[in-house]
Amino acid sequence: MKKLSSFLLVVLFLFLAISLTGAQANKITIWCSEKQVDILQRLGEEFKAKYGVSVDVQYVEFGSIKPNFLTAAPQGKGADIIVGAHDWVGELVVNGLLEPIPQFKDQNQFYKTALNAFSYGGKLYGLPYAMEAIALIYNKDYVKLPPSTFEALISTAKRINTAYKGKVRGFITSAAEFYYVSPVIFGYGGYVFKETPKGLDVTDIGLANPGAIKGAKLWKKLVDEGILTPGDNYQIMDSMFKEGKAAMIINGPWAVKAYKDAGVNYGVTVIPALEKGIVAKPFVGVQGFMINAKSPNKILARDFLINYVATKDTMYKIYLADPRLPARKDVLSLVKDNPDIVGFTKSAANGIPMPNVPEMASVWSAMNDALNLIINNKATPEEALENAVKAIKAQIKK
Incomplete structure (x- = not known):
């Protein structure tokens, strides 16, 4: 009798396990931040109506998504799909937590920059949906036709400086911040x-190669020519542009609402070419969907992404709900009436994805220090950049 009771308990346990597994097989769980919740819930309802698979969209504060995933995913728990930044990819892949995404229909419709951002070791680990990059923002009251080259930017800025006798700056941006200087370094x-x-390859750092040095010299020229000053920073740039005291700046899409609210007659375009035929290449941040490699539902999750979310129509719906720079080229064609989005997207398309490896954390302070030394004439570009690379390598080894 005792053996029979034990047998029945085992059978009951197996029945419950099979039932639970079956239930999970018809459900996908997504973790995302606040801005994506409503649209993903609506898309989930459409997906369930069409394919019979439920989509449970759960709000998680953006800064908690990755750490929570790192804890839950190794145990086969947590979300089947997370929505987050491309620079999470390196750490998550190294920990074996992301499932590669195979080649899919219309993949060539996505900007190469966006796909590269979610690639690691030659494989794609995320479906991009939005990008972010800096661009040239100009006040149309002072600049009718934005400069197409840095040479034209310098001459335009000088003309405005002279005409307004210093009361309006022709051009200003954050002079010693690597994020804002990177377009000339990478270009x-x-x-x-x-x-x-x-x-x-984090052992091969190209921030003191001939191209980087040439870019740093071009940036220093802006200071030497009196266009920028060593003290120029983000706060000064931002406030001057809002007040109509700056004609041209380099800033990102996060800033334009304040400029619009301030009544600035602004335009957005790509950062001027360094020389004819040599485009500026800003850092690009990319947001996208990533699949839990430990999930029992990863096949369903993959199909949801590549056969439904990746489509032009769905990506456009996501854009309408959260208007960021679209990762699909043909979605941009649907929003041509928004010149801000068009200008920033074209700038991002020229750019370089932010390295998606943890070692990137060692770069920022070393490069900011180097730029400070360069524009304050305390070191040559060669010396400052070589020392920055040494500092980065030493930090990575720790």
């Missing part, structure tokens, strides 16, 4: 970590 061939078929 001439500098790089943070070398791209290889197996991923980024």
Whole structure:
């Protein structure tokens, strides 16, 4: 009798396990931040009506998504899909927590920059939906036709400085912040970590190569020519543009609402070419969907992404709910009436994805220090950048 009771308990346990597994097989759980909740819930309802698979969209504060996922995913728990930043990819892949996304229909409709951002070791680990990058923002009351080259930017800025006798700055941006200087560093061939078929080589740092040095010299020229001052920073740039005291700046899409609210007659376009035929290449941040490699539902999650979310119609719906720079080229064609989005997206398309490896954390302070030394004439570009690379390598080894 005792053996029979034990047998029945085992059978009951197996029945419950099979039932639970079956229930999970018809459900996908997504973790996302606040801005994506409503649209993903609506898309989930459409997906369930069409395919019979439920989509449970759960709000998680953006800064908690990755750490929560790192804790839950190794145990096969947590979300089947997370929505987050491309620079999470390196850490998550190294920990074996992301499932590669196979080649899919219309993949060539996505900007290469966006796909590269979610690639690691030659494989794609995320479906991008939005990008972010800086661009040239100009006040149309002072600049009718934005400059197409840095040479034209310098001459335009000088003309405005002279005409308004210093009361209006022709051009201003954050002078010693690597994020804002990076377009000239990368445009001439500098790089943070070398791209290889197996991923980024963090031992090969190109921030003191001939291209990086040439870019730093061009940036220093802006100071030497009196266009920028060593003390120019983000706060000064932002407030001057809002007050109509700056004609041209380099800033990102997060800033334009305040400029619009301030009544500035502004336009957005790509950062001027460094020389004719040599485009500026800003850092690009990308948001996208990533699949839990430990999830029992990863096949369903993959199908949901590549056969439903990745489509033009769905990506457009996501854009309408959260208007960021679209990762699909053909979605941009649907929003041509928004010149801000068009200008920033074209700038992002020229750009370089922010390295998606943890070692990137070692770069910022070293490069900011180097730029400060350069624009304050305390070190040559060669010396400052070489020392920055040494500092980065030493930090990575710790």
